[in-house]
Amino acid sequence: MNQTLYFTDKKLNYLELRYSKSNNCYKEHIHNTLSIGAILNGKRIYTNKNKSFILQKNQLAIVNPSTSHSCNNNSKTANRLYMLYLSKDWCFSVQQSIFPNIKGFIPFSNELINNKTIYNNFIKLCELLFSNSLILEKETLLIEFFTSLYVKYKQEIKIEINDNSIINKIIEYLNYNIKEDISLYDLSKEFNLSTFYITKLFKKELNIPAHSYFINLKIEFAKDLLKNGLSISQTALECGFFDQSHFHRNFKKILAITPKQYQDNFVQ
Template sequence: MKKRIFTKIFNDKNLPFVELRYSNNTKHYKNHIHNTFSIGMNLKGKTIYSNKTKKYEFDVGMLAIVNPKEVHSCNPVTKEPNLYYMLYLDPNWCYGIQKSIFKDLEGFKPFEEDVLYDEEIYTDFKNLCNLLFSEISYKEKEQKLIQFFTKLFKLYMKESEQKKENKDFEKIADYLEQNSTENISLEELSKEFNLNPFYIIRIFKAQKNITPHAYLLNMKINRAKKLLKEQKSITFTALECGFSDQSHFHRNFCKYVAATPKEYKLNFVQD
């Protein structure tokens, strides 16, 4: 007996940002694009999922992720119809969810993965699709959509590595400035921020082209210049800025200011 081919589509004027297709269509699609952010799943059967230049053997238990305007297709492997859900979302609605999680975002952030192998998320998505076709109110459906996509984006849409590096650098640089009277080692920074010492060196070289130690020395010298302007003694300034002795202070001050502490201080003597 030939299987009945069907397609059901969920849409609601109260939820204009979402559309859901439930189908066992056997048609083959050419590579195409959508303006939506889309997620699909197979309930029965296998397909070949293509996204840009990659192809995946797409099976039950997997989720296909398609960013807006990505060239893709998803076609059955056999003549038997595969049963599937395909959800389409307005990227601006998605951006609203993303923005609630990542405050610095200035637009929709594309998903990095084409395919997810996550049993919990797969089950949650299946339940969400079933629920959208149910008789509950549109407000309840909206809440479930928000809950699911908040969870999805939190789990998988990490901030960019560059933004993370920028934030790590800013935190460490601020810490060094606030504690410039101390002699803070790389190992101490590593423990304080729970970061690999080689990573700390790399982000300082990338941001300022100097080492963390050199950055701390700069903070010490800047503080020393301020104290000398206030006519504090050279001995007091050296100790206050965390230098081991006056000779150590003199040597480093000359390197960074191209003048001795005494020469620098004399420029600010009031007649």
């Protein structure tokens, strides 16, 4: 039987933790968070941009923000797994405490960490977050874990020096117009770029087509609305989907659960 549980807390509003027992498959998708995943049993096929890995116990999957990825079961046995999503701004604050001279979030060059100790510490962190422990204890262990992670892998963190201001401006525009049905032609007019160039830009920088990226942004926005108790029909409208079935189909395709199943974790 498939099962999905979420942990969130208003005092830890920079994170979301998902536990699932599932053999569902996910379409390639993106998050605007740093995402870290671990499975407790079996194996999964983990893709990150153009790379593919067999993810198993004692490994962590690392997914940088706005990175196309998937993690799908390759057997009929349901996997148990944790997926932790962390605000890019919060991660930057932790990084800056270690590397004071950095000016912005630093992505990991690792897509996969093979380290039993770090894996076990991550599992303990996830178990603690789902427990009834004090917020202070949860936050302390979270900071300790990420501080140790960045210190451990500081030589394997890359600082991106490419000028990606154009793609960032397009992303900002899409976020601002999240309710709209934006076309490549709209983007072309707004940024004085050819539709062909924009298509290549999304493939090069994000490894995901522009329309798929925009759908992902809408789903990320929808998650926040559902968490705050907005009805599914109103959420679909606020996110600019054609109708509720269109919203339902895309939500399930990306998250492998329905909007109602997702909302039931937060709204009682």
